[in-house]
Amino acid sequence: MRSSLIVFASALALTAGGAFAQAGPTDPQIAHIVVTANQVDIDAGKLAESKGSNADVKAFGKQMVTDHTGVNKEATALVTKLKVKPEDNPTSESLKKGGEDNVKKLKGLNGAAFDKAYVEHEVAYHQQVLDAVDKVLIPNAKNAELKSLIEKVRPAFVAHLDHAKMIQGKLGK
Numbered sequence: 251m252r253s254s255l256i257v258f259a260s261a262l263a264l265t266a267g268g269a270f271a272q273a274g275p276t277d278p279q280i281a282h283i284v285v286t287a288n289q290v291d292i293d294a295g296k297l298a299e300s301k302g303s304n305a306d307v308k309a310f311g312k313q314m315v316t317d318h319t320g321v322n323k324e325a326t327a328l329v330t331k332l333k334v335k336p337e338d339n340p341t342s343e344s345l346k347k348g349g350e351d352n353v354k355k356l357k358g359l360n361g362a363a364f365d366k367a368y369v370e371h372e373v374a375y376h377q378q379v380l381d382a383v384d385k386v387l388i389p390n391a392k393n394a395e396l397k398s399l400i401e402k403v404r405p406a407f408v409a410h411l412d413h414a415k416m417i418q419g420k421l422g423k
Contacts, residue, residue, distance in 0.1 A: 274386065274389070274390035275339065275341065275386065275387075275390050276337065276390075276392075277334060277391060277392050277393045277396055278329075278334050278335060278336055278337035279336075279337045279339040279341070279342070280387050280390060280391055280396060280400075281325060281328075281329050281334060281336040281337075281396065282336035282337055282338055282339060282342040283339070283341050283342050283345065283382075283387065284321070284325050284387070284399075284400065285322055285325055285326070285336055285342075286342040286345045286346055286349075287345055287379055287382075288318040288319075288321050288322045288325070289318075289322065289346075289349070290345055290346070290348070290349030290352070290375070291314050291318045291349075291372075291375065292314065292315050292318045292319055292322070293349055293353050294311070294314070294349065294352060294353060294356065294368065294371065294372070295310075295311040295312065295313070295314030295315040295318065296311070296315055297311070297353055297356055297357065297368075298310065298311025298312075298314070298356075298364075298368045299311040299312045299315065301356070301357075301360070301364055302364065302365055302368065303360070303361045303362065303364065303365055304362075304365045304417075304421065306417045306420060307364075307365040307368060307369060307417060307421075310369070310372070310413060310414065310417055311368070313410075313413075314372070314410065317406055317410070321403050321406070324399060324403075325399060328395055328396060328399055331395075332393060332395065332396070334393075334396075352371055355367070356368055356371075362421070365421055366421050366422075369414055369417050369418045369421060370418065372410070372414040373411065373414045373415055373418055376407055376410050376411035376414060377411055379407055380404070380407050380408065380411065383400060383404055383407065384404075387400050388400055388401060388404075
């Protein structure tokens with residue numbers, strides 16, 4: 251769990267200060283980061299739906315799949331409309347790897363241990379995504395429609411974070 255959070259935090263650090271220090275990520279890179287970040291949560295959510303033992307965890311996993319799939323559909327439609335090809339970058343690669351590592355770890359857990367690890371990751375992940383949205387993605391998005399999409403979905407990330415924290419409180423940290 252901690253390792254995937256470290257990978258994600260490292261990815262965001264690359265975005266904030268390393269690989270994009272001069273000009274920040276480009277719109278095609280931002281589009282790829284958005285899609286990748288959502289896919290990471292979709293993959294973990296599908297696992298929580300099927301493997302979670304707590305009803306709240308299963309329902310939250312299902313909500314993550316639904317909500318993040320919707321965001322990815324909007325993002326894909328937008329980049330198609332704008333004729334922008336999402337561009338792979340160190341941040342999206344790191345996000346993908348962190349997501350894969352998280353799913354691998356979660357697959358090795360069962361019952362309450364799975365539920366706790368999944369929700370703990372969701373709390374940390376949504377906080378990190380919000381930080382990246384506020385400090386990197388929105389400030390660097392040049393296209394008004396891309397920026398608007400990110401701003402539009404931001405409240406959903408806040409709601410997901412609050413919901414995950416509520417479930418975390420019920421499960422006991």
